[in-house]
Amino acid sequence: MSEHFTHKPVLLEECIQGLNIRPEGIYLDGTLGRAGHSREIARRLTTGRLICVDRDQAALDAAQERLADWMDRVTLIHSNFDRVGEIVQRLGLSGVDGMLFDLGVSSPQLDDGSRGFSYMADAPLDMRMDRDEGLTAADVVNTWSQEELRRILYQYGEERCAPQIAAAIVRRREDKPIETTLELVEVIKSAMPAKALREKQHPAKRSFQAIRIAVNDELASVERMLQHAVPKLNPGGRLAVITFHSLEDRIVKNSLSEFAKGCICPPDFPVCVCGRKPQVRLVNRKPTLPSEQELQENPRARSAKLRVAEKL
Ligand SMILES: C[S@@+](CC[C@H](N)C(=O)[O-])C[C@H]1O[C@@H](n2cnc3c(N)ncnc32)[C@H](O)[C@@H]1O
Numbered sequence: 001m002s003e004h005f006t007h008k009p010v011l012l013e014e015c016i017q018g019l020n021i022r023p024e025g026i027y028l029d030g031t032l033g034r035a036g037h038s039r040e041i042a043r044r045l046t047t048g049r050l051i052c053v054d055r056d057q058a059a060l061d062a063a064q065e066r067l068a069d070w071m072d073r074v075t076l077i078h079s080n081f082d083r084v085g086e087i088v089q090r091l092g093l094s095g096v097d098g099m100l101f102d103l104g105v106s107s108p109q110l111d112d113g114s115r116g117f118s119y120m121a122d123a124p125l126d127m128r129m130d131r132d133e134g135l136t137a138a139d140v141v142n143t144w145s146q147e148e149l150r151r152i153l154y155q156y157g158e159e160r161c162a163p164q165i166a167a168a169i170v171r172r173r174e175d176k177p178i179e180t181t182l183e184l185v186e187v188i189k190s191a192m193p194a195k196a197l198r199e200k201q202h203p204a205k206r207s208f209q210a211i212r213i214a215v216n217d218e219l220a221s222v223e224r225m226l227q228h229a230v231p232k233l234n235p236g237g238r239l240a241v242i243t244f245h246s247l248e249d250r251i252v253k254n255s256l257s258e259f260a261k262g263c264i265c266p267p268d269f270p271v272c273v274c275g276r277k278p279q280v281r282l283v284n285r286k287p288t289l290p291s292e293q294e295l296q297e298n299p300r301a302r303s304a305k306l307r308v309a310e311k312l
Helices: 013-019 036-043 055-066 067-072 083-092 107-111 137-143 148-157 160-176 179-188 205-215 218-232 246-260 292-297
Strands: 028-029 049-054 074-078 096-102 234-243 281-282 304-311
Touching: 013 074, 013 096, 013 234, 013 304, 028 036, 028 083, 036 049, 036 055, 036 067, 036 096, 049 055, 049 067, 049 083, 055 067, 055 107, 055 218, 067 074, 074 160, 083 096, 083 218, 096 218, 137 160, 137 205, 148 160, 148 205, 160 179, 179 205, 179 304, 205 218, 218 234, 234 246, 246 281, 246 304
Parallel strands: 028 049, 028 096, 049 074, 096 234
Antiparallel strands: 234 304, 281 304
16 A cells, blocks of 8 residues: 555544534645645545645655645645745735644654654755755754753753763764764764663664754744744634644643733733733643554654644
């Protein structure tokens, strides 16, 4: 069977339910990837439209085939999702009825060894989701200060050995630049104590995640996306966001709680003077997690969390 029929998008049923799709509605999938969620949205539309965004041109190229049956109702856009406000406006729309963001990297990005996302395949240190952008993983590893490297490894990778790894990177690059993924893996491993090397997960996993987040400025993109997405939802429209690590989830949770907050006047004020009204209702207070069955079928769903909000 062709891979796009076997690909199981994360929290699929939960997303479709969360988006509350109407066949005549306008929807935006801000993270097209392998089009797994997009296919399921597109096939539920009759007169509706689906706008598919990805910052990786490879995802858009593959979508021509993956979404072939529904291209009459699909618009493909190569962009960072943090420009979602402009995207909706440029299409002449005042708003959309639902938006989905399934954050992080896609399986094709990880599986294509040449992209440099994987610590298992040797490739130039790239890790750019959008290959038109300037900053690569090689730039981060070879030019950022030891302190900056320590910070990103610690904050974005939650890597306990961040100080030792940052120091080892700087020592190695004094001899010659670190150019490939496996060279970097070797430097990371050389800085870790034997106990850390024996852990179940690959010793370079956390560092690679950290560098990828830095290269693609992932956390700031999510913050900007949320600020621009909520104002572009029609009343009753739904925003669904899937995150894969605690930093992203905290950003989504805090932003949506801010949007859901009403009056902020002190409790002893007899009447409201701030005039602040909630802009969304949180559909699920606690995030939705994958079922046991999904986890068995798709271990990559392990850390996924879905949050959904409805525009008031
Ligand atoms: C986890 S995958 C999405 C998988 C997709 N939902 C599916 O079922 O096939 C994430 C995708 O979002 C894209 N992406 C990540 N950050 C982005 C951003 N800031 N703007 C646009 N696309 C982004 C990546 O290039 C990747 O293709």
